[in-house]
Amino acid sequence: xxxxxxxxxxxxxxxxxxxxxxxxxxxxxxxxxxxxxxxxxxxxxxxxxxxxxxxxxxxxxxxxxxxxxxxxxxxxxxxxxxxxxxxxxxxxxxxxxxxxxxxxxxxxxxxxxxxxxxxxxxxxxxxxxxxxxxxxxxxxxxxxxxxxxxxxxxxxxxxxxxxxxxxxxxxxxxxxxxxxxxxxxxxxxxxxxxxxxxxxxxxxxxxxxxxxxxxxxxxxxxx
DNA sequence: AACTCTCACAACCGCTGTACA
DNA sequence: CTGTACAGCGGTTGTGAGAGT
Numbered sequence: 001x002x003x004x005x006x007x008x009x010x011x012x013x014x015x016x017x018x019x020x021x022x023x024x025x026x027x028x029x030x031x032x033x034x035x036x037x038x039x040x041x042x043x044x045x046x047x048x049x050x051x052x053x054x055x056x057x058x059x060x061x062x063x064x065x066x067x068x069x070x071x072x073x074x075x076x077x078x079x080x081x082x083x084x085x086x087x088x089x090x091x092x093x094x095x096x097x098x099x100x101x102x103x104x105x106x107x108x109x110x111x112x113x114x115x116x117x118x119x120x121x122x123x124x125x126x127x128x129x130x131x132x133x134x135x136x137x138x139x140x141x142x143x144x145x146x147x148x149x150x151x152x153x154x155x156x157x158x159x160x161x162x163x164x165x166x167x168x169x170x171x172x173x174x175x176x177x178x179x180x181x182x183x184x185x186x187x188x189x190x191x192x193x194x195x196x197x198x199x200x201x202x203x204x205x206x207x208x209x210x211x212x213x214x215x216x217x218x219x220x221x222x223x
Numbered sequence: 224a225a226c227t228c229t230c231a232c233a234a235c236c237g238c239t240g241t242a243c244a
Numbered sequence: 245c246t247g248t249a250c251a252g253c254g255g256t257t258g259t260g261a262g263a264g265t
Contacts, residue, residue, distance in 0.1 A: 010234080010235075011233095011234075011235095011258085011259090012233075012234080012259080012260095013233090013234090031251085032250095033250080033251070033252095034249080034250065034251090045235095046250085046251085047234095047235080047236085047251090047252090048234075048235075050251075050252080051233085051234065051235085052233090052234085054252095055232095055233075055234085056233080083254065083255085084253090084254090085253080085254065086252080086253065086254085097252095097253075097254085098232085098233075098234090099232085101254075101255085102231070102232055102233085103231090103232095105231095105255095105256095106230065106231055106232080107230095107231085
């Protein structure tokens, strides 16, 4: 049973433990966390290993203070998504869910900037969260529309975004999320299951943004 | 110098969702 | 359909450093 690992070490990680974990991930890759302790002789539970890697050891983790832009994004996303820290962190390259959560709990919860947003009259801010749902893409026209027929077009076993990047006039199906803050012209769009490194952020100029009637013009670029 | 308090961050715990037999 | 194992998430706690008294 989880949590009853008698004799498993707890508390702060040592440099040696970090090295063992890093070595294990480099050799075997991420995932299969339950096997990690045995593979390298780490006396830690799989949760502890996973957390240490994701929050501290993983390459590309950004250290240091959050920028104004990041803080602004956190506030906006939290207003839309609530305490869904992993989703919020997913929009902040190099930041972890734990980082965002800690930052929120220690510095932003009582921040005056939040109060400003909260105090705005309800009719001046309209946050629209497009829940995960299938959309179709037409690359050639840089257009995304729910009115297009959704095609189950799976090509050569590739992930859909691979073909999306390679080919012209490719229709693909995906589950996507969209966010839009009316008035402040903040809009973003991302696609579920797309690896962070390959995610495409978008500038979205919206027309008729509302329930069931989407018509986006999308500028794509790669990270 | 010694003690207390506060804050930021690391880590743990309990729970949920999912895959699979 | 049910039980089990696992990954992942959010809430909470522990801890160390620095500031204040």
